[in-house]
Structures are given as C-alpha cells and as structure tokens.
Amino acid sequence: MSLTINTTINGKSVSASAEPSTSLLDFLRDTLEFKGTKLCCNTGECGACSIIYNGKPINSCVTLAADANGAEITTIEGVADGDKLHPVQQAFIDTGAVQCGYCTPGYIISVKALLDRTTKPTAEDIEEAVSGNICRCTGYTKIVDAIQLAADRMAGRV
C-alpha cells in the first residue's frame, strides 16, 4: 500500500508516494533526490539527517514520511538564497569548520534553527542546539567559532 505525501519543501509544494514504513530521510534522498540531507546512523543519534520541520530541527531518519503529510520542511538545499550563501553557511567556510563536510548540512540546519530564534545565543544555547550533531573531524572548536561568527554577522555586530 502506497501513501501519497503532500508537503512543502523549501517553499515548493511536493507530492509523491511512499510506503508506510519509509523514513522521511529515505523519502527525501531516494524519492525526491534531496541528497544534501545525509544518511549516517539511521538511529537518530548523529544529526547528519537534520531538517527543519514545521519550524523545528528534527532527525529525518527517525521520522516517517507518512507523518510529513502537510508539513513544511526546509532542507539544506533551501538554506541559501540562490547563489548567495546563508550567513551560517558562509561562516562555516570562513572559520575552517568544514573538514570532510559530511556533518555540515545537518549542522547548518541546527544552527539556522537556533539563529532564527536568537542572534544572541549563549554558550549554553549553542551547546544545546547542536548537541545532537556529531562531528568526527573538527573537535567542535571551529564549529563554535562558526556559530558565533554567523550570529555576529546576522545581528550586524561584525
């Protein structure tokens, strides 16, 4: 039995069918070809598959595609404004926070969700916002720098 899923992804209405057991991650990657949302642990532990779902960051690997009917979704592909990178994306490049880059889309989603809420995040806010995103390359130091730089740029402090 196939279900029809109607969602809004990156501002566009999308309709496609999915099996009831299909995860939202597989639906995005395999059915809709949004390859920017990354597959890793498939258990909701690493955050590589983060998307913004009705305004909140979630792990798409542990969400069913069927539940996304009617949802509004932002994936990494919807973060930049055309060719102009979002300040979070630019800050990750500028601070050297992108090594292998595999966790980066998930990070940018989590950080965008944070900075959409506040451009004056405390150290605790930052820690809480990305505590579900594992990075194996950077040791997190330059990622914290990137988040701070993005916040400062978005608030016009630098």
Added chain:
Amino acid sequence: MAKAEYTVLGTSPARMGGVERVIGAGIYGIDFALKDELHGGILRSQYAHARIISIDTSEAKKIPGVHAVVTAADAPDVRYGRTSIDRYMLAKNKVRYMGDPVAAVAADSPAIVKQALKKIKVVYEPLPVVIDQEEAMKLDAPTLHEDMPLPKNLPADVKVKNVCSFTAVHVGDPDKAMAEADIVVDEVYETKMIHPQYLEPRIAAARVEPDGRITVWANAQAPFAVRTDVARLIGVALNKVRIISTELGGGFGGKASGITSGAAIEPICALLAVKAKRPVMIVLDKAEETISTTIRSGAKMYINTGVKKDGTIVARQGKVVYDAGAYSGFGAMAGARCTNMLGGWYLMPNCHIDGYVVYTNKQVCGPVRGPGGPQAAFAVESHMDSIAAKLGMDPIEFRLKNTPKPGDKIVGVPKLRDVSLGETIKTAAEKIGWGKVKLEKNQGIGIATGSWIESAGPGGGAVVKVNEDGSVTVHIGKIDMGTAPRFGIPLIAAEELGVPVSDVTVVNVDTDASPWDAGTVGSRAIIVSGTATRLAAIDARNQIFKMAASQLEASPDDLEIKDKQIRVRGTPSKSVPLATIATAAHNIIGEVIGRGYCDNVAMMAEEKARGSSQPFTAHACIVEVSPDTGNVKILKYVAVHDIGFPIHLASVEGQIEGATAMSIGQALCEQVVFDNNGRTMNPSFVDYLMPTINMMPRIETTLVHGYPGAGPYGAKGAGEIACVPPMAAIANAICNATGVRITKLPLSPENVLRGLKEAGKA
C-alpha cells in the same frame, strides 16, 4: 624561509570544495548512483570462530529479483594481506570473527537483498572462541590460522601461539642498568578497541564497461590499493580495472584501502557486477561497519622503568601484547609502532621491549589515525607521572630532565636534528597555568607529551597543468577528506605559480589519470603530495619562464610571477600575462605540464644524514572528577604542537583539534564491547558513545616554530600526532585530582568510580 616571504602559505583561505559541502551537494560516495544499478549486500558470519561445512545458495538464487549470489567458490583461490597473506575476500573453510564476509548478493532492491541473504544456508561447525589477546597466546588457546607459521624472528625459547608478528626493541644493556637504578616503577596499562566511526558509510559501486574493463567508484582513502585488490581478488589484469574516487565523508584510516579496510567491499562489489552483468552498488549500514570494518586495536602494555634519585631515566623494560584481530590487517605495523613508542621519546640509554601482535576472534586492526601511538602514549605518559610521584619530583621537571637535545638519539631514532619537545612542554605548562592556577576541590591538572614518526613510506607524484586562462589544475594521487589535498595543496600551487588560490583545482583521484599513490594515510599528504606539487609547479613555472623570456627579451632567470603576470624583476613595466604565455604554449609544447615527485628514499637518506626533525607535542588539561558518579569533566585543554611550517594554518589547527577530540573520546567513553562469544554489544550509535559538543572543551591550540621538517617549506605531517597525548593527559589530571591512578581505558564514570572505590576514596 619565514612566513613573511610567502604570499599565501601560512594563511587560512577558504578551503577548496567548501561551497558544495555547505549547500549539501551530492558529492559523496553515499550520494552516488549508477543507471540500472542493483543493490548489493554481504552475508556476515554469525560465529566468531567456526568451520564452514557447506554453503547452499540455491534457494537465494531462486528469489525473483536476485541477479547474483557469490561465495568464495566464485572467486579465484587467492588470499590477501599486507604483512601476512592470510585472508580471503569471502571466507573460505573458516570464519574467524562475527562479521567476516561469507557470501554476497546483488538484487533489485535492498529488501530483496535482505531476503536473499537470509535464504543462504551456511552450515557451520562452531569452534572455541578467544577474545583476549593474552589468552590467545597461551598454548591451549584455539588456533585461528592453522597454516600461518609463527614469526621467524620469534626467540626460540618463547612458547606461544596465534602470534602474527613480533618486534623486539633493544638498546644498550637494560638488565645491568636496571640493577643499578635507585628506583624501579613497574606498571601495566591497557587500552580497548575503538572504531574510527567516520560519519559517511563505506560504499562501492561497480560496472562492467562495454570494452570489458571494470570501473569501481569508491570512497576509499587509497584508490590505487583498491585497484590492486580488485584486480587480484577477482582475477583480472590490473589495466582492466579503473577506480574513481568519490568525495569522502571522513576516513581516519578506517577507509584506508581495500586490503586494510577489511571490509573488502570493492572487490566483492566488482565480482557481483561481473556475475550479474549489471552495475551494482553496496552501501554498508553503520552498525554493520562497527562490527566488520577495521578498528584501532586494544593493547596491553607492561612497562618497567629504572631511574636515579635525581630523576635520570636509566633503563626501561617492557612488553606489548597487541590485538591484531582475526587477520593480520595493519596489526604488524601498528603493533611494531606501539612497541617502539613504549620506549618513549625521552633519553633512554638502555631499553628492551618485546612486542607481540596476536590473532583473536575479533575484527581486524586497521591503520586508524596514528596506529599504535595513542596506546603506547597512554602507558608511557601515565607511567612518567607515576615515576615522578615516586621520586617526589614535579612531572614537568622530570620530563624536562629527560628531554633529548639536538644530536641525541631516542628509541627508534639514531639522531635528532631539532628537538621541540622541551619547548612544547614549557609552553603547555605556561598555557595551562602549571603551578599557578588555583584548583578547586575534586579538580586536577595533568600534562602528557607525544611524538610521531617523521614521515616514512612510499613516494608519490604530482602533475600541474596551466590552462590557457592561467588557471591551474593539479593531479595528485591522494584523496581529500578534509585534509591537505583541498587545504594546503592548492596554496602550494598558487604560491609557486603566482595565481589566486581560487584559480587552483585539485582533481579527485581516478586511477586512469592520477599519479600512483599509497593513499591519504600516515600524515603523508602534505609531505608527499605537497613536495610533489611544489616541484611540479616549479617545473611548470620554468617552462612558462622559458617561453616568456623570448617575448620579454629577458633571461628566464630574471623573471618572476605574481598576480598572474610574468614580470622582469626590477622592471615592472616589462610584463606579460600568464594567460598569454599559457595560450601561446598551445602552438609550441601544447600545454604547460609540470611534473614533480616526492622521492622518499632520497628524503629519508637526507634526514638520516642530518638527523631527524620529528614532530613533538605536549597537551595539558584541568579536569573535575565527581566523587559521586565518577564523571570526568574537562574544564580547560591546551594542545601545543610543533608541526614545522603550517602551510594552511586553519587546516593544521583543525587537524590538531579533531585528532585531540578523537582521543578524548577514547579517553572518556569510546570502546567496542564484546561478549565472550565475540559478539559486539554496542554496534549502533545508540550504544557506541562518541564525544558530542557537550563533553568537549575548547581545544586551545598553540604552535611552536623554528623546527623545520622534511616536508615542503619545512612542513611536518599534522593529521595524527594530536591523537597521541590526550588519554594520558586526562588520566594524569584525574590522578592529580583524586590520587588514583587508573590504568585501563576508558576513563568512563564506571571505571573511574571503581578506581576510586578500590582506593577507598568513594
């Protein structure tokens, strides 16, 4: 040369490939797909040790949608291995760990693959299992490899079994020196297996081309080694195989090659594609990777050191028992490195260490980030603090007293040129506030040092092409995984050819087009590809100057190149654009193609003659230990490193921060846990704990300068060394806080609390 003499070297411009990574482009292996591809999957052993009586694939083959089922019977009777040829691509006769590949399936969908794997009937005769490497050495232990002889260099009086390789390190007369020591400190340390846990799963995709050649796409760190494996293991000529590298989502040695990865998925995938006559792609599941691919081995280390009352080290004796896992893998090399490093990197006039690398029924040792080093350093640097405590000496003072000077030798290095160890220790002490910072209750301060081999290994080449618009294309044989190939290498080409960094493209590896290379391993990228790229760029520049000289009516020796303009030095008005010369080349030599290489033999001979300048490091930290829970929180962490000249500064810092974090993970939480049957108890990310941002301190990195290495512009490899000191630095800080020396990793709440209880402190 000083940094000021360079235009871009030593700075931190945006990495090549940054934009596609932040916009989520589908560049990785996992994002790859072939038209009409089948899905591949691997049947893995459910026994850690068993004889294979029979394999029946007939039911699996009957399932609609199954296109190929392969076992060892479908492949040539060829084994592989780097130091011992002891392993089949698909298990034959025996399985030796839970996860050993036994058969593989290609089918229309992942669901059909799963169904078919279940229908393959394997009859096993279970055999006794041995998990602990010391147990495996005992004469009554089960035999893992009936046809593998004991190492030839094993002393005749040593009665052991399952030993895969043996290394003995001997300096001076340790027995005599030990007898004359004032104080002898004897300890045993132990580390556990950890998995590199790169985030992107391993993939392989294979297609038989119309001309019969086989193309394999892989996210492997060593594409040329994969080519060798695929050709040998499926029985085709080397020139019939082409490997194309995708982008890699992390590797850390875990994706280091078809052979050493132990997953062998590339040749299995190629075999499926040949049998199915359709393209096939295999993607490993993360839990499948944890149980089946290569890991950082556990080591048991006996360390016994004699010192004089004034703190002079006079002798060390020791033994390393290093876990190879089920096959030799990278065990011999990692175990030998661990054995050498147990001798330390301080003055050590007398020393004897025996290193045994032992087969067990566990997954296989790989070349994971600094193979052998972090284990040895946990023992060596914890032990240094234990000795200092016995002497009643400050740990910093004790280390400085035994620090070598230029011209001295250390274990494994006959002559040192520059020695940054002392400066790194003093700098780390200053940055952490040693002797000055006020520690609260339950807080402690610790330091540990480390070193890593000055580069040694195969050479490698580079080809630098100058396009008609003056842009530059670089071909090297090393893949990028957030390391030098897309950070430092473009800077080198830009510097030598006077072009903006953004005008340089470093091409990913295609074995049909790229120069041969051993892979992105061993902190070698900047040394090998950096040296080769520099020389290739200079070769290209010489060709450009030769052509420009006639146009500018000047000698090639008087020319310089900057901002894509070739100028006569001292006469700025006489210039010609690089693009003009590169275009004119079309009618003369076709294209400016520079060639360069890193001649490793010559480099090592030079280093031997002038003395080695190997990298040193000191890390220091302040921790707080909860006496109620045993939880350890790192409050401050400093990492001081000599890596020679930092070609891309942010990249060097990033490598240090990342490697430090990986070992902080091993120190505090990471381990692969086994039950007595050899089953991995924590295969998924739910149970395999890794550092998240919550437990990570800010890594405060400081570089010390003035110790140029053998790499280009005096660079040293930076990818691995920061993995070496963290475990001991943290253990020493815990000991400083609690008075309890914990000798087994991880320093998890459970183990710390047990240690405190045993000492009557909790």
